[in-house]
Amino acid sequence: MKVTVVGAGAVGASCAEYIAIKNFASEVVLLDIKEGFAEGKAMDLMQTASLNGFDTKITGVTNDYAKTADSDICVITSGIPRKPGMTREELIGINAGIVKTVSSSLIQHSPNTIIIVVSNPMDTMTYLVHKTTNLPKNRIIGMGGALDSARFKYRLAEALEAPISDVDGMVIGGHSDKGMVPLTAHATRNSVKVTEFLSDERLNQVKEDTKVGGATLTKLLGTSAWYAPGAAVSGLVQAIACDQKKMYPCSALLEGEYGLNDLSIGVPVILGRNGIEKIVEIELSDAEKAHLTESAEGVKKTNGLLAL
Numbered sequence: 001m002k003v004t005v006v007g008a009g010a011v012g013a014s015c016a017e018y019i020a021i022k023n024f025a026s027e028v029v030l031l032d033i034k035e036g037f038a039e040g041k042a043m044d045l046m047q048t049a050s051l052n053g054f055d056t057k058i059t060g061v062t063n064d065y066a067k068t069a070d071s072d073i074c075v076i077t078s079g080i081p082r083k084p085g086m087t088r089e090e091l092i093g094i095n096a097g098i099v100k101t102v103s104s105s106l107i108q109h110s111p112n113t114i115i116i117v118v119s120n121p122m123d124t125m126t127y128l129v130h131k132t133t134n135l136p137k138n139r140i141i142g143m144g145g146a147l148d149s150a151r152f153k154y155r156l157a158e159a160l161e162a163p164i165s166d167v168d169g170m171v172i173g174g175h176s177d178k179g180m181v182p183l184t185a186h187a188t189r190n191s192v193k194v195t196e197f198l199s200d201e202r203l204n205q206v207k208e209d210t211k212v213g214g215a216t217l218t219k220l221l222g223t224s225a226w227y228a229p230g231a232a233v234s235g236l237v238q239a240i241a242c243d244q245k246k247m248y249p250c251s252a253l254l255e256g257e258y259g260l261n262d263l264s265i266g267v268p269v270i271l272g273r274n275g276i277e278k279i280v281e282i283e284l285s286d287a288e289k290a291h292l293t294e295s296a297e298g299v300k301k302t303n304g305l306l307a308l
């Protein structure tokens with residue numbers, strides 16, 4: 001199993017590290033445009049192999065796509081991150097050009113690959129890859145919901161004063177400060193709905209904290225987060241590589257599901273060896289449906305800024 005990660009920055013390197021530590025891939029190629037940067041990150045990570053006990057071979061290359069040839073899975077993290085006070089949508093001007101060029105170069109060398117898009121604004125970048133490549137829709141996946149759901153669980157555990165392993169929950173919708181739809185009514189603690197333990201007011205706080213999860217970290221760090229994003233990507237990569245048929249919320253191209261068309265947005269999907277093997281349509285309340293529709297309008301507005 002060969003995985004390429006484009007962008008050896010904060011998220012790309014964290015993603016490569018988690019993939020290696022989980023020890024399911026034979027090879028990870030890190031590629032960056034900055035001379036020597038991916039080579040350095042790869043060498044540093046390889047020097048953790050004996051300490052962390054993995055056999056995955058990590059190599060780094062400067063913009064040499066020939067070395068990525070025949071990758072089973074390619075992850076795109078190249079592009080600029082936001083700074084405090086910015087929205088993800090403001091990154092579109094620079095990141096759209098990068099994502100378009102990178103995805104085309106990847107496909108030239110790995111025509112059968114599955115692409116996971118991470119660069120922001122992620123739903124729009126995922127749509128861009130759908131529009132500018134001829135890959136089947138199951139092979140283009142946007143990562144956002146897995147991360148947002150992990151943050152949702154963190155906030156739920158905090159509110160419940162419970163261990164995170166007791167908690168389950170999912171966030172669908174756009175990966176944006178306003179667009180996320182944390183499914184509070186579906187969230188559980190050991191299969192008991194969290195609505196039995198938390199007041200509407202407290203649950204609403206959990207929801208709002210989840211939605212600004214990325215912005216909160218960006219303010220603290222001066223740039224956006226990388227540990228949880230890297231771990232979330234590694235989860236999707238493992239689900240595909242190991243044909244796990246796990247359900248994750250991912251940005252998928254919709255053709256009528258949830259009453260939505262012609263956009264990529266976060267919905268529950270089954271991930272296996274073929275990428276998105278199924279889009280799962282769950283029952284939503286009227287309020288959740290309305291929030292998802294509003295979220296989709298926001299994503300479409302950003303998609304409208306693409307020069308397609």
Ligand SMILES: NC(=O)c1ccc[n+]([C@@H]2O[C@H](COP(=O)([O-])OP(=O)(O)OC[C@H]3O[C@@H](n4cnc5c(N)ncnc54)[C@H](O)[C@@H]3O)[C@@H](O)[C@H]2O)c1
Nearest residue numbers: 007009010011032033078079080081118119120122143229
């Ligand atoms: N979808 C998500 O949940 C999620 C989570 C975290 C970050 N992100 C996004 O991921 C992106 C990367 O974030 P980061 O913190 O790793 O940034 P970073 O600046 O640390 O790393 C980005 C890397 O991309 C490289 N790069 C730029 N143009 C390139 C090109 N054409 N080809 C190859 N490499 C190129 C840069 O040299 C840099 O090393 C940002 O757009 C950020 O907003 C998304």
Ligand SMILES: O=C(O)C[C@H](O)C(=O)O
Nearest residue numbers: 082088120214215224225
């Ligand atoms: O917040 C960001 O800009 C990065 C990423 O989308 C995140 O949610 O951590």
